[in-house]
Amino acid sequence: MLPFVLEKARSAEEAIERAAAGARYIAGGTTLVDLMREEVERPERLIDINTLPLSGIREEGGELVIGALARMAEVAADADVQRLQPLIAESLIEGASPQLRNMASIGGNLLQRVRCPYFRMLDVGCNKRTPGSGCAALNGLNAGHAILGTSDHCVATHPSDLAVALVALDATMRVRGPQGERSFPVEDLFRLPGDTPHLEHTLLPGELIVEVRVPGSDHSRRARYLKVRDRASYEFALVSTAAALVIENGVIRQARLAVGGVGTKPWRLRDCEAALAGRKPEKRVFEEAAKLAIQGARPLQHNHYKLELLPRTIVRALELTGEVA
Amino acid sequence: MTVNVIGNPLPRVDGHAKVTGSARYAADFNQPGQAYAVIVSATVGLGRITGIDAKAVQQMPGVIAVISHLNAPRLAYRPHKAGVDPAVGERLHVLQDDRVRFYGEPVAVVVAETFDQAERAAAALRVTYTAERPIVDPSDPKSQPIVAEATLRPEAFVHADTSRGEADRVLAGATIKVDTTYDIARENHNPMEPHATVAAWKGDRLTLWSKSQYVVNERAEIAAVFGVPVENVQVICPFIGGAFGTSLRTWPHVTLAALAAMQTKRPVKLVLTRKQMFFTTGHRPRTVQRVALSVTPDGKLTSLIHEGAGETSRYEQFIEALTSATGHMYSCPNARTRYRLLPFDTGTSVFMRGPGEASGIFALECALDDLSYAVGIDPIELRRRNEPRIDEGENKPFSSRSLMKCYEAGAERFGWSRRNPKPRSMRDGRLLIGMGVASATYPAWQSPASARVRLLASGVAEVEAAASDMGPGTYTSMTQVAAETLGLPMDQVRFSLGRSDFPPTPSHGGSWTMASVGSAIRAACIAVQEMVAARAIADQRSPLFGASLDGVEWNEGRLRRRGDTSAGQPYRDIVARAGRPIEADASTQRDPEVAGRYSMHAFGAVFAEVAIDPDVGTIRVRRALGTYGAGRIVNPRLAKSQCTGGMIGGIGMALMERTALDLRDGRPVNAHMADYLMPVNLDIPELDAHFVDEVDPHVNPLGVKGLGEIALVGMAPAIANAVFHATGKRVRNLPIRIEDVLTA
């Protein structure tokens, strides 16, 4: 780990000012400390933002508001979250481990870095880590990599489970920067790698995630998060699906679908949603819609199975929404 | 009347130390003034070092030394080999030349005042190389199998070729047969405790607090490497945080720790990173195998062919018993085995829990399962019809063999009769259910061992042996043996292990610790008793004065005349009168004559039930049972733990574990605890281990066969067979993952 200077944030303004000047925020540190130890991350200055009052979870007019510093475990256990958006709680407890969830913040979770093993290897090319150095995963071992949204420069998946749920639920986020505050859909936080995979998100220099807001909607009740993996816990998703359905008179009025483990960012599936709308909630319909998910997918040498696993996971997740009480 | 402690399910004597954090493992032995060493690992898979820019690093904060082949002393590397080392080849000489033999080979070690400084400096060290493409995969056209020289020796534990009858001819003419191939991934032991050594020199004397399953050999090896007398080295390792074979050999990092301490004249702590544990500390070799079988319509085997090859390094020929069990598992007039090595540009493989058998039995037992479907006979019945009366490979009787007893007891407990033999016929709701079974076996070895017992005037018996306890409960079971033999309560016996100056024992592996060290301790206890008795008999003040040696017995810390129910004499009085502790050493080994007469193995039957999600392909073991005939069980509580633990290792092997190499440079890509999957708590189903009664008068005086290895053998094929039963799809590669069954 490279030496760094650690400061405690005394106010949001001050923190933002420092960050705009090049310092990095640190919250739970479960991404940052890990990668700093590997020297993949090399911040010279860290601002400990845990002193800032950004950890509240509350309901505001049917909208669920989650502070950026709320911990994964707190959010998952929160009564409002479980009542209003059980999908979020489910996506959270399927991620990481109880200990990590006690540490990891919501803001940090959205900004966690990829788990591509080559990203951590300083002795191979990685355009995300070192722009222009190549992508070792393209012709390396890539069973865990993305099939959607990839480019010739990067094929790493976005690892967050929570982000998949938030994107499905049309969540927005409020951020604050040197120029003041702005809000935008969580989906817009993430960038496709294109030929600039080192640019992962759309935050401007110094911008601090303040909170995430999840609008109340009819989707919330019939919503499930399904995470498929070889180990029953403590593993990132091979494929995951956040699915939510609004059913009226035996017909799907609206569907929400987002998937993880397959895209270079949390992947919303609007075509599939459209294909479900107005149809009966039955397996055949689910299967037809799920097929659309792999349109345009680009498998790599070792991840062809995701072409098969992705639609099946979607179908199963849709079925599970029917099992919600 | 003796205190019956052997066979009692006593709790661990070291439990208190382990649950309070006071049990000290290698890296816990902080020394005053200690510096920290971090290894720099090669980043090419084959080639030469062309430059090391140590200057810049030397100036970094806290850095004390940067040691590489450019400035390391030429070490003696005197010839030295133990049984844990491959018989053919020469160990890696670390930092002695500019060659890089495999990805991750140590190329330098950096020593600094603090860990963070050393880690930083190691990362900053710039090393340049010329690189070639290594060969690391059996599919590489340049990979050529070779005959391991040691397998040509008649006394070898695995043979290059064995044959009885005419297996190939019979197979060719057979109508009911299977002919199948298997590919098992490389596995890394991944104990929870990383390899660690704290090294301190005092003049020309070296102390190593070092993770080792074989402290006496670690001492001898390091003495040979540094060219110092063996007595100058002391290795201390009271606790091992799991090892499973990876700490049998003394790997280069131990040399590097000692070297760093020597060069800096400071005590040095060196702990491998989790990633480095995938480079230089051995692995279960990747294996490729073929098994072909034929049967008569009524299920009698007519031919059996088992061929296999395992990876090793280019500089050492590591061999394991891949095909050894095939000769004695089943009765078959025509059988042939072949074992080869695949030398790769990697570090040397090493024994890993159930070495050889775990992989070889997987292939054999899967093929047998295939055959059961081909001939239409229940898999257990098929094995029963081919149960041999003697070891047909060695042409010797078994000292004992309870395989069919295991199947019978296991089938009953597991509810095998509820199994519908048809593949893909059993369901639980949406889930596909499969039940599978497989045999397990492992040799009942015993190795020469020694021990010391010292009786103190306080009434306590101190027992010492250079043995290890990586988790099976050596501390407890040896205390039991001593307590029972001496007729003392458990808390009057203090057993110490893990010091190289204690009486030598064999490596803590091969499931032979109980048999080997237990026998030595028993012998030492008997010897010390005789010494005490002799003193008492010769002592006019003793109530035993004048008795014959045969005429005294030992009970609850007292000697008395045989048959006499009176108190007798507390031995502590006898010791007190001697004025000093009374001590005896003993060494034991298996009677070579008995060893030559019998074929000695433990056997087991392993049952597994899996549930597979037909939609998303997740495979979960729902319940499993291992039934074992392993001789006498010294401590049923610990034995059960050990067996279920081994079964969990088998679940990992079956469904998760694989060290994946990037063929471009041979690097293990998933050298990370989050990427090399091993079972977590939620993966573990209802597990049961059961022991059938087995009395084996031949194996050793304790009648024990060992459990550590056999507990893992058999689990993976039972699961693979259950996966086939559930899905109708036969997966012949390990691990079996979602992607393998998705389209079943």
Add this chain to the structure above:
Amino acid sequence: MTPTDPHSLDPLSLKKGAAEPSDETDARLRVSRREVLQLAGGAASLAAVPGAWAQTPTSPGSGPAAATRVRLTVNGEPQHLDIDPRQSLLDVLRETLDLTGTKKGCNQGACGACTVLLNGKRIVSCLTLAAMQDGASVETIEGLAKGNRLHPLQAAFVEHDGLQCGFCTPGQIMSGVGCIAEGHARSPEEIQFWMSGNICRCGAYPGIVAAVADAAGRA
């Protein structure tokens, strides 16, 4: 063809009996025991001196680039430490305070061996920067027993044999204490789910689950 043991020693001859302890043996054993005791005592007393280990001998110019002062309460005892901001809480416990009960299994958050309670919650100490925890209270395995009386979960681990090699055990137990406190120990299935952040390579899981269930039932 007699198979020989694959890793056997040179055959030792069976010698039995008469070895009375020589003075040499005795002296050696006494010395080594004293060494061990002194070391443990030495480290403990150093740790008790504020900042003592942070100023362990450093070579010229290597002084902690920007030593940070932190106050921690570790197992109820206040500690004032000057540390390198890079130090993880785990390394501060193990290397600075010589509280080696907490283990380093991966240093990457992926095994749970380093689990401690931080302000009452279970966390992995390897990914926790100690410098960020000024004023925090930390509980480690060393602080769990009250004198000679084991914490009920410690006792349950022994009773249910929830351990083999013991290396994951401190982390399992601290995690188990957290798990019970969170109310996540109401059934074996629940315990399995909520204890999956602690890998046990020995496979002591059945005993671990039984121990946590037992202690939770008594709590």
